Amino acid sequence: MAETIPSAQSTEIRPTGEDNVIEVLDLHVHFFTTLGVVRALNGVTFKIPRGRVLGVVGESGSGKSVTGFSIMQLVQHPGKIVKGQILLKARKDDQPINILKYDRHSQQMRNIRGNEVGMIFQEPMTSLNPSYTVGNQIQEAILLHQTPDKDEAWRRTVDILRRVGMPNPERIARSYPHELSGGMRQRAMIAMALSCTPSLLIADEPTTALDVTTEAQILDLMRELQKDIGMSIMFITHNMGVVAQMCDEVVVMYLGRIVERASVEEIFYDPKHPYTVALLRSIPRIGLSKGEKLEVIKGGVPDSYSTVTGCPFHPRCPNFMPGICDKVMPAETPIEGNPHHTVRCHLYPGSAAEAEVETSGLAPGTAPAAS
């Protein structure tokens, strides 16, 4: 239902010449709800180099999942991709294609889902269908994309289950989801997503619902499979600790925008955006003495129907500068001496230079920005 609006093609941004599995360019996604328009993504641009793991972090509601679903063209009604490009380059020697040209119900799009791009979700308890065996659900994907031969597909199903570390994969394949533990189900989901060896895996908070031990095992498994298969991962999480274990590069999202991007080392050792700094402060650390409180970012994410003028983070920012932060939207600026580390913040020189003044008004009938 959510076709891309023709204007998506009009502002073509040239792909870079690098070998990126996916390039998302100036992506805008709006939800046309009965209460007004929710601007879930407001110009998101990032790329994932082949074989690398990109962490996408941010508080809940910042648009991480919508970004992931956009790549699959599975943004749910009433959401629509209103602008932008998503360039997929499944194999090294392919030409990048803008998949938003395809209708979301088209054969081409279905060939991409599950085949070129796999996806796993947060809730292992509900992401498998309770009415079919684990094997049946994995086999279904293999039959769809890889081989029409049922026996062969079943053999591969058992193989991939063994590959993700399932003890007794033949038995697991014949089990129903409710017969498995949360960790086992997430392994099954990983097996399903990897069954067709996709070039990109979108992992939407895959370990958030798991206990710490299981989380560590699943992360190890994903790292190992990622190296073996050589795929790229878009790893969505709100947990900075997980980012440190998993990712090569990081983008930090706030209210549908990327506010900082850098390599994982720089995010941890030299964070620039006050929001990133605050996110890092909220990780529990070993060595935190007992009385010491874990920091929380003050305030909450503003309600999503309204648009904040200026920098969207200014109402919560400890470094708020009146007169500029609440008036002018900061532009994405490279940090001096490092073109790969960029930030959207007026604390850094150059950010206001090409800044846009946010004029897009309030959605009708909604309250002004929350404080």
Next chain:
Amino acid sequence: MVNYIIRRVLYMIVTVFFISIIAFILINLPPGSALDAQIQRLRQQGGDISMQQINDLKERYGLNDPVYVQYLKWIGGAIHGDFGQSFTYNAPVGELIWSRIAVSVILSLFALIFAWVVAIPVGVYSATHRYTVPDYIVTVIQFVGIAIPEFLLALLLLVFAATVLHMDAGGLNSQQFQNAPWSWAKLMDTIKHIWIPVIVIGAGSTAWLTRVMRANLLDVLNYQYVQTARAKGLKENVVIWKHAVRNALHPLIMSLGTALPTLISGEVIVSIVLNIPSDGPLFLASLQTKDMYLAITFVLLQSVLLVVGNLLADFLLAWADPRVRLE
């Protein structure tokens, strides 16, 4: 599994047994019996009836015994298929009842099939096209279907059949087949007639099931596994029918347990209006005339249908939902 079935069947027998006791007591509570009515009639016909004759009759029907003895005599016979005598028809209850029960069960089964065959696709369409014009139309029809009295719908269909289709509607057969033995021609004739009662009896549950189907499917469509199925690259049709509908059917299956008896008692009015030889009108009459053994046999058979329906529904549910364990 075998243990489970044996246990369930035992429970069923106990349940039916208790229902029969309670029903027997209830039917015996109001003063007078069908026998009194019969005596009345004989008196009116002129004959003077002596106390001796009355006592003979009472003796014959066992009405002089205490209630529990009457009950024991009756249930003892019922186990062997002898359900006692009908006072008003002066015939064995079994003879009166079987053909009518058969008609009722057939009508109800067809109505049930009709309801499912219509409700599932319409409910699915309604849910997947939520807030579009067709969905609104379906919703309106549903509310009409639930609200319209069955006799009215029956009359409307009769008029429609008579004026538009020019058929001799009403009853289960045309005049010439009414008392004819079963034959190919009579079967075809029955099929031509049966759709009216089937629609009328099924209308309410069709509307209700459509509503349930729509609501369940909307729920299920929000589950993560539906997104998982889409993310695999499945066609939307497969996503809906294989992954969503399958899980939205459970409440419908659970409702099957009660559907059969409801349908059977629901067709009383319809059968009267449409002049159909089903068990409904006879049951009603038996209650009015306090035709004790006839009435109680109906109650017994309906409770048997209820418990059997429930058991079947449980089996179906266990088959449809692997999380349900029968033990």
